[in-house]
Amino acid sequence: MMWIVLVPLLGAIVLGGLYLFSLHVRPVSRKIFFAIGVATPWMSFVMSLWVLKTFLEQQAPVVYEAYTWLHVGDFHIRMGFMGDTLSLFMALFITFIGGLIHVYAGGYMAKDAGFGKFFAFFNLFLASMLVLVLASSPVVMFIGWEGVGICSYALIGYYHQKRANVEAGNKAFLANRVGDFGFIVGLCTLFVMIGSAGFDYASLEENIHLVESGTLHFIGAMLFIGAMGKSAQLPLHVWLPDAMAGPTPVSALIHAATMVTAGVYMVARLGFLYDLIPSVGLWIAYIGAGSSLFAALVATRQSDIKKILAYSTMSQLGYMFVAVGIGSYGAGLFHVFTHAFFKALLFLGAGAVIVALGHQQNIFKMGGLRTRLPLVYGLMLVGTLALCGIFPLAGFFSKDAILIAAFDQGHYGLWALGVAVAGVTAFYMFRLFFLVFEGSPATEEPLHVVPVSMRWPMVVLAFGAVGAGWIGVPEALGGENWIGRWFGGEVHLSHAVEYALMAGNAVAVLGGIGLAYWKFKQGFSNAPSVRGNAFYLDTLVTWGIVRPLQWVSAWIAKVADNRGIDGTIMRVCWGAVRLGQRAQILQNGNVRAYAFAILAGVGAVSLYMLGVL
Known part of the structure; x- marks a missing residue:
């Protein structure tokens, strides 16, 4: 099982070495970079299938311990990997969708000078996510957790020639460090409480009842702060829209197969902990619901096609946290799975539009692409309908599963927020769709060719966006709900109530689509360009946190450090220098002065011994 992780990791190392070789020795063909970069995720996918077969045959988790990483007294931390229902479920769609995005990236990045470097980081990104989901302990998971963080930093700021892109990478890195601080505090507290009994998931689940309730609440809250950073939930979401500075395949990989789903996975993996602290779980659910509504409202005011999809991801992640927060892990993971297909499709479709228009990203400068890009039009329509939750596409089943679970457990406020967000989602997504594809073109310039390697991965993802929900x-609809069987999430509502809830959600979605049709069906001609402000949260963070920290840092540097610490040290140093300058008369290099001093000294000693002095 270790090879599932090692193959893309070795791919990253080989690609990095070949890139350096091509820079300093002799150019390497891009076909070689592409072949290695694309082969590794598919190899990991096949090996994940093989481990799944083994898991099903032995009806027990497949565990592999590579070596002992840390050995202190009776305590061991092993570099181990575990294949069970949850980890293999995640690994399979991560490698499958990651493989499709790698193929797409070959066409999107074809003319980029750093082609080999890009694929090295891409493989490392995938390897880090696989470490995260296949880890047998939270410590090993944290290695992958930080790995996806550093890869996202490198890939978001990939076009480093522009200062704004570098700042976007820095913003993602720093925002996640805030969250990771909370994660480390929670992890260390958990270790102190029961680490001596073993620190893999099995040992933690067996001994979690030994932790006092108040401490357990603290641990759960701290761990979720890490999830808020990785999965872009309020208030640590500020990095996500700026992450669109990276190449579009990076955006697709972050939002569909890696990184942002890490927080949801972590809560589900530690479900045995969160089941004991339902009040923290409910706090998680309401943060998710608030983040979902906030992001959906902000998306209605954006003009950048990728930022609209970024806020959409934040909103859909909010749905997932509602589910795992109330303990409905099956519904949350189901939405992680379906979302991966239609969100990857939407990002890759957006990338195709951007390439065709010469890297234009403003939806108010597009329009009329329905007849000019008919394949992309059809695929984007499928992705948009799936995201909105239209029956029988994938998003319908997973989103309704979350809303029904919330209603079933009596969380009517969460259910109502979810339905409202569904309506807003339909509005902003069809706003994007109509402005991009309907009306008259904003420009009559010839379109750039979209390579075949960018088109067929979108076709495959479209099939997933249609069928993944099944x-x-x-x-209630005649199915067997395999997701519910795998991860739990039994519903106790009557079929009649479920039908009513589905109908209510459908009305909200159709209302959002109708409003978008009424306002934007004619394209941009009747829709003035807007500038989204994201409720000025960035401004609030800048003036409420960043600027005060800068002022405090400046005071520490200029006053406390220069005048206090450095000033004290320098005063002591200059005092020593001045003392030395005064004392140097005793060693002036004059032999006659030395002889006189010796005679004076001997004389003084002699007089003292004779009793004169």
Whole structure:
């Protein structure tokens, strides 16, 4: 099982070495970079299938311990990997969708000078996410957790020639460090409480009841702060829109197969902990619901096609946290799965539009692409309908599963917020769709060719956006809900109530689509360009946190450090220098002065011994 992780990791190392070789020795063909970069995720996918087969045959987790990483007294931390229902479920769609995005990236980045470097980081990104989901302990998971963080920093700021892109990478890195501080505090507290009994997931689940309730609440809250950073939930979401500075394949990989789903996975993996602290779980659910509504409202005011999709991801992640927060892990993971397909499709479709228009990203400068890019039009329509939750596409089943679970458990406020967000989602997504594809073109310039390697991965993802939801069809619709069987999430509502809830959600979605049709069907001609402000949260963070920290740092540097610490040290140093300058008369290099001093000294000693002095 270790090879699932090692193959893309070795791919990253080989690609990095070949890139350096091509820079300093002799150019390497891009076909070689592409072949290695694309092969590794598919190899990991095949090996994940093989481990799944082994898991099903032995009906027990497949565990592999590579070596002992840390050995202190009776305590061991092993570099181990575990294949169970949850980890293999994640690994399979991460490698499958990651593989498609790698193929797409070959066409998107074809003319980039750093082609080999890009694929090295891309492989490392995938390897880090696989470490995160296949780890057998939270310590090993944290290695992958930080790995996806450093890869996102490198890839978001990939076009480092522009200062704004570098700042976007820095913003993502720093915002996640805030969250990771909370994660480390929670992890260390958990270790202190029961680490001596073992620190893999099995040992933690067996001994978690030994932790006092108040401490357990603290641990759960701290761990979720890390998830707020990785999965872009309020208030640590500020990095996500700026992350669109990276190449579009990077955006797709971050939002569909890696990084942002890490927080949801972490809560589900530690479900045995969160089940004991339902009040923290409810706090998680309401943060998710608030983040979902906030992001959806902000998306209605954006003009950058990728930022609209970025806020959409934040909103859909909010749905996932609602589910895992109330303990419905099956519904949350189901939405992680379906979302990966249609969100990857939407980002890759957006990338195709951007390439065709010569890297234009403003939706108010597009329009009329329905007849000029008919394939992309059809695929984007499928992705948009799936995201909105239109029956029978994938998003319908997973989103309704979350809303029904919230209603079933009596969380009517969460249910109402979810339905409202569904309506807003339909509005902003069809606003994007109509402005991009309907009306008259904003420009009559010839379109750039979209390579075949960018087109067929979108076709495959479209099939997923249509059919991925069928593994979780509820019993009310005649299905067997395999997701519910794997991860739990039994619903106790009558079929009639489920039908009513589905109908209510459908009305909200159709209302959002109707409003978008009424306002934007004619394209941009009747829609003035707007500038989204994201409720000025960036401004609030800048003036409420960043600027005060800068002022405090400046005071520490100029006053406390220069005048206090450095000033004290320098005063002591200059005092020593001045003392030395005064004392140097005793060693002036004059032999006659030395002889006189010796005679004077001997004389003084002699007089003292004779009793004269």
